[in-house]
Each structure stands twice: as C-alpha cells, then as structure tokens.
Amino acid sequence: MEERYVPGPVEKKWQEIWRAKDAFKVTEDAARPKYYLLEMFPYPSGRIHMGHVRNYSIGDVVGRFKRMRGYNVLHPMGWDAFGMPAENAAIERQIHPAIWTHDNIANMRTQLKRMGFCYDWDREVATCTPEYYRWEQQIFLKMLEKGLAYKKRSSVNWCPSCETVLANEQVEDGCCWRCHSEVEPKELEQWFFRITAYAQELLDDTFKMGGWPEPVLIMQRNWIGRSVGCEIDFQIEGSEKKIRVFTTRQDTLFGATFMSLAPEHPLAQELATPDRAEAVAEFIARIRREDKIHRTSDSQEKEGIFTGSYCLNPVTGRRMPIMLANFVVTDYGTGAVMAVPTHDQRDFDFARKYDLPMVVVITPPGSTLDPATMKAAYTEPGILVNSGEFSGLPNEEAKERIADWLEQKGLGERKVNFRLRDWGVSRQRYWGTPIPVIYCEKCGMVPVPEKDLPVVLPRDVAFRAGGDNPLAACHSFTDTVCPVCGAPARRETDTFDTFVESSWYFLRYASPHCDKGPFDQDAVNYWLPVDQYIGGVEHAVMHLLYARFYTKVLRDLGLVRIDEPFKNLLTQGMVCMESYKCPEHGWLYPEEVMDGICRKCGQKVVIGRKEKMSKSKKNVVDPDVLIERYGADTARLFCLFAAPPEKDLEWSERGVDGASRFLARVWRLVFENLDLLKKANADQNAVAARDLRRATHQTIKKVTEDIENRFQFNTAIAAIMELVNAISALGDKEACALALAEALEVVIRLLAPFVPHIAEELWEALGHEDGVEASGWPAWDKAMLAVEEVLLVVQVNGKVRGKVTVATDAPDDAVRAAALADPNVARFIEGKTVKKVVIVPKRLVNVVVG
C-alpha cells in the first residue's frame, strides 16, 4: 500500500472503521458547545450529481473542522421524498412511487457513504414515511385551529402538464418551474397557509439576520414587498357605490384624472353603460383568458376600455372616466387604481393611448411641466402645484399631510400592503402528505381528530397518464365516516405542496424517532437553531421563506423557542461545465467532440457558455465515475479548491488531476520520510528548522482563520499546498527532522476535514493509534510566528525601487536610513529633494521626492 497512493482501499477501510465505531453518532451533551450543521436535503431523484457532491463536501469540511475543535456536532442527512418525479415514474414505468423513491434513497445513500461524509445516519429522515408526515398533519391541525390554514376558492396557477396547482413562487416566466409548461389560471377550492399574517415579522427579522448573505435577504424583502400608502374612496357618479383604491402616491391625488380597474374587479361589468356593455363583457372575457402568462410579460401592450361610467375625485370634484385596464391586477391592493398620468409611467402610456386628460401636480424644484409636451411621467421628488391648500409643499411632506387630511375627512385611511400572498399548499397529486380533513354533508369540513393520525397515503391506487389525482379515485381512501356525526363522509384528496415537508425537517432531526410529537422539546431546545445552513441559492425565496414562516408558527404554537431557524446561511454556487452542440447531431458529450469538431460528422460544434450541468445538454459528470477513477478525497478536494464556495464551480478534468496529484505527493512525502520521522530527536540545522516551524505555525493560523471566519476553503487548501511545497524544498531533511515531523503532522491534521480518508491513513502510518480527528485541531504557537527581521519594500513616488531587510523592532529613523541607503533607491532620488518619507511598519517605505 505504501508505494503508491491508491485511494479505493484506503477509503473503503476508513469508511468501514467509521461505521463500526458509530463515529458520527451524537447525543445532547450539555457539557460541550453544540453545533448544528445542516445541508439542504436532496430530492431522491436516483443518483447524486456534482451539485450534491459540492454542497455536501463544503458541509463536511465544516462538520469535521468543528468536531476537531471540540464541538458536539449534529450533522444529519435525509430525503425530501415526496414529489412529482416519483409519480411520473409510476406512470411511465409502472413502478409504484414508494418503491421508486425507496430504491433511489438506497442508491443515493450508498453514493453519499462512498463520499465519506460525517453524517449521523441514525437520524436519517424520509419525508414520505407516515412516521414523518403524521406530525406534519398534526401541525396542520393546529394551524387550522388557529386560523393559519384555511380554504378558499381562488384563481390558481394551474400547470396543465403536471395537473396541479403551483404556488406563486413556483411560477417562472409564466411557466411551471419543474416542467416549463405554460401555466394557466384556474378556479379551484384550495388550501392556504396564512403566511401574510407574518409578513411584517418576516420582513423585520431580515434586518437582524447578520449571518445570512445580504443578496438573499434583499430577495426576501423584495418578495415580501411592503409598501406604505393610503386607501381612498371614490364616489361613483349617479350611484351610492364607491370604488376604493390603494395608492402609495396620495400626494398626487389632485392629479388623478381617471380610474383604472382590473377586469376581474367585482364592479367591472356593472359599471358598463348599456351602450358599452357588450364591448366591456368581451374585453373582460378576453383578458381573463390571457391572464397571468401574457398579462405579466414585459412586451404586453397596455390595453383598456372605457366603461362609460364616471367617478368623482374626492378633492377636486373632477369627473374621472372609469376604465378597465389589463395591467391592473386583481389580487393586490383593491384591484382599482387611481390614475395620475403625469406622475406614473403606466398611467402616462395609457392616457396617451386613449387620449385621457392630464394634470400636473408635482413639478421639479425650480421648474415647470406641461402635460402637452411631456415625454414621460415625472416620478422624481418635487413640489406640489394645483393641489389646493397643499400646493407648495415638497411631495414627501405632502404624503403625510394628505394622509392626515383624508383620515380626518373620512375619505380614506393609511394602509400598508404586502406583495407577499398567502401560500397555496394544495396539490392535486398522489405522492404527497394527505391533508387531514374530512367533508361531511351535515357537518361540513371536519378536521381529522389527532388520535386518528396519521392519515396514511394508500398504497393501491391507479396511475395513468393525463389522469386526475389518483387519490380521488381510490374509494378505500376517500370513503370514510364523519368523526363528528358518524355519517358517511369523504376525505380530502389534495396533498401538501412538498415545500411543507422541507419547512420543518430541520426540527425533526433533533429527535428523529420521537413518537410523542413532531419533536422532543428538550432536544429541539438543545440543538436549534441551525448554526450553519448550506445549500443552493435557488432556494433564496421559496424554501427559506417558508421555513422561516413555519418556525414562527411553531413558536406561536408554543412548540419551539426560537424566532428564526437558521443562524448562518451559506449559499453555494452551481457546478457548471461547457456544453457542445453540433449543428447536425445536437448536444454532444465531451468525448464526442475533438478539437471543436463533432466526431460523428466532422462539423464544427458550437461551444456553449459555462452553465449548470444538465442531462439535456449532456454536460454532466457522474460522481460515481469520478470516485471510481480518482477517489472520494480527490473529488472533495477538487470541489473545495477550484472556487470559493459561493461562486460557481467550473468543472475541469485537469483540475481533478491536479487535486489527485497533490494527494499523491503528500502520500509520498510521508512514506519517503517515514524512517526519518520515527527516529527524529534533534534538529542540527537550527535556522532551517526555525524557518520550517514558522511556516508550519503560520499555516495553522491561516487555515484556521480561512475555515472559521471566511469559509474560504480554496485559500486554506492553497496555504497547505504552500507548506507542502516548503517541506519538499527542504535541502537536508535529516538536519531538521523534528521540525519536519511537526510540519508533516500538521499538514495531515489540517487536511483531515477536507480529505479525511487519506488523512487518517497517513496519520496511522506515522504511528498514531487514536485517529487524526481525535488528535484535535492543531493550535498555532504565537511565539513561533515571531520574526526578527522583515523585508520592507521601498518605493520612490509609489513605485517599487528596492527592498531592504531591517530588524522587526527597528525605529523609524533606522528604517528610513536603511531605505535611503539602498543603492537602487539612491539612484532614483539622486538630485531630487526628499519631501516626505511614509513608513508603514513591517510593510513598506515610500519616499516622496519632488
């Protein structure tokens, strides 16, 4: 084994030892500081991909590092096991989703174990098991009781291909986030979670979450979208009815010259005068049909129709034509907008198109505006004009004054609106958590009593392509009795959005086998919050917002004591790779391309930009192949070294070779010097030994700080490589064998979190019995860092002209004299006056001459 580094047997050996020792099993221990480390759990698609390898390698460094530093580290793994692909597999391949899922889990578990990650596998959780989802059902019942879960009929995002509802967060460019079919509107009775009740707190807390990346917090804030303004009533002419609008620009009220309603507004049809009724009905029908897909695309032309009716501006008395407009959305604010074309670009475009009146009510300071010549709405701050008693006020001040005035007169009131909508959680799918309610003809909707949980997903259902939810056709499931009156009743057949499972799994890991509730209080109180969460930035809004919401709900239910689930968040970048496309053969695997030419037809291939690995573009690397060829340690090292964690990682076969070569080099370095190391007892060459020891301790410091403070694994590894280079470069190794032994042991210990298998093997080869992890994290000796002399850069007018070595504690005068005495420096200052000499201690001297 010694001659050559062969990773396979080494890795197998240590994985077996870890398994036999239960090396990563943890329990609560009040005596030690706890550290809860979590990586986002995978969907069991069948095979792990490079994104997983990267995500979990990053996590594993942190986990092993913290363990070596003495923390009690909870590092669990599990499966986000409900979801569509399982059901599709059932339809396409006649495999039951449960079997498909469990097979995939078994396969992926083996793959993860082959990577040597330090998980406590005893805590493994799969969300598709009744042991897991029964508690999800229980939490739901509590939410229902509190009014945090409710049912309402609403227009939902319907994916015709997946035949299910999508949350707003799951619609991308008007298309399904999974299958990319165009999403359609559909009216359905749906379950919702009242996340809006927590909008303010979810927003406020983003300002306290210092351990999260700012871009993620900003995305969440934008998604929550708080805006402050007023609701104002507009009297409809010739009617008792009023139209209520929401505006953030009440300062422009005097400039409101028409009204825009969403086509779905309840009064839309009613307001149409008889002569226009038909045209209005047609317009409403047409816009409704288009709905979200087209209406929200940026190219969409503003379009509207006059209803024939008018309302009155409450402050000016002006008759305002009431229009229906395609750009007004129904589910934000009141679905009605007061239009101020001079100070809102949408209203401006609309008014120009339909020749509607414009009045300027805000002017730029020291200037005027003319509606006839304006090219665009003026939306900057300015001074109010044509605004009665408010004319002359700066508009920000006018916002407050007009709001006060409206409230006094009873014409309107201040109002805060959020862009965030309630979370639609109903899915018309089989492979998900059944929603535990029952419908009775007499009693209506009845929650399943807690004692009857779990509502188990039935096994025997029929899957067919294009069919409805198979659950709905499964009578053994749907047919039940009412828990209240005992009459025949029907079960809810909707299941939960899979994001519900991932909204609380991090709590379940604290006590994964707890059968008294979703989790054991003491365990949760000990482990939570998660100290470090690691995952892809694609979850910046959906999962991370839902999990925050759930935590707050559970807190208010008295089940947890924390306000926020994840103290620190690291969002790692994608793994990407070039893609190749042949004009004739489409996407090609890299091996099908030679020198930019398609091997099949000899045509030139188009080399795609580096993008996320995907099967469809054939730019994928199978982790199994990587492990087989190079070993898990090399795979880990490559992922950690090639880029900092939050950046995209570009796949490079050469880079993997480099990582592999480095490990082989360390291996050789240890075995070549084994005899020397074992008998080392004194250093003859004090200077060389001292230099090596300094480098060793500097490296410990650098690597520790890079991991602990910055998560900069790439530079930490680079520092270890430098130390290895320094060791290799040693002339007479025998003359400083003690220092060499120290340096090599440090290299191995510093490498342990990154490449644990080879580190253990080398540590053992050096004669240690307890394992490298048990040796703890090395500490650096401050005294070893001290230097007697420093090399100073000497600049003349900011340009490097020389270098001088001075004593570390040399006074400024001596430094200055030494700098000026340098022959090359002297040449550049000859014949000039030295105006100033800037001395930066231990770094440089800058001589300013004129």
Add this chain to the structure above:
RNA sequence: GCGAGAGUGGCGGAAUUGGCAGACGCACUGGACUUAGGAUCCAGCGGGCAACCGUAGGGGUUCGACUCCCCUCUCUCGCACCA
C-alpha cells in the same frame, strides 16, 4: 424598467484594514530521469528589447488604489405592470 452582484494572465482563482498585483492550482515551454510517459524531479511562465505599461473603460481622492468616490460599458442573478 427596478434591485443585487461581478468584470484581475492562456484558464480557475489569490491579494483579510488603502501598502510588493498575479499566492495556490491548471495549461504551456525547456531540461533531467527513463525501454516508455498522460509518472516523477528541476527551471521558466502578464505584456514589452528597454524605459516602462498592466486589475473592463474614463475621471477623481491619496505619499500610495484591484481595493474608496463619480461617470460609462459588459456580463450574471432576482423581481417584473404591485399602483
């Protein structure tokens, strides 16, 4: 359109507080060893003969700028008629 981030050798990336730009690795070049090399070792490696010039481009602050400020360009991501 709005919001955020980024732009450094042939490539991935360093430069932590404004202080030697290019650490570390890859690729490449030359050499050694060798039956052989996709192994290993040694040397070189931003541009330029040089003075010098170089961190997307232009200005500024400073003794000194990849780093701070202003403008412009390009790219990536998020939101996208939210009134």
